[in-house]
Amino acid sequence: MREYTFTEARQHFAALLEEAKKDGKVCIKKKNGEMFYIQPAISRKSPLDVKGFNLGLSADEIVDVVRESRERNFS
Numbered sequence: 001m002r003e004y005t006f007t008e009a010r011q012h013f014a015a016l017l018e019e020a021k022k023d024g025k026v027c028i029k030k031k032n033g034e035m036f037y038i039q040p041a042i043s044r045k046s047p048l049d050v051k052g053f054n055l056g057l058s059a060d061e062i063v064d065v066v067r068e069s070r071e072r073n074f075s
Contacts, residue, residue: 003027 002019009016009028016038020026025039057065 001025001027003029006030 001023004012004016004026006028016026016028020038021040025037028036028038030036055062
């Protein structure tokens with residue numbers, strides 16, 4: 001993990017973010033000894049966030065299929 005001074009971090013912030021993205025984390029150290037770490041945030045996606053696809057059906061046809069399935073008697 002690379003360590004930057006506060007001044008370096010300010011001057012090259014975009015490159016610092018890219019490096020954090022690539023390497024996982026970078027450190028910024030201030031003159032008073034304080035240290036800060038920058039790392040990419042974990043992307044949180046819903047398991048229901050799925051890519052759609054075209055069935056070639058109209059909205060009315062889809063509604064009809066759903067109605068038919070609800071009216072079926074499975075006994």
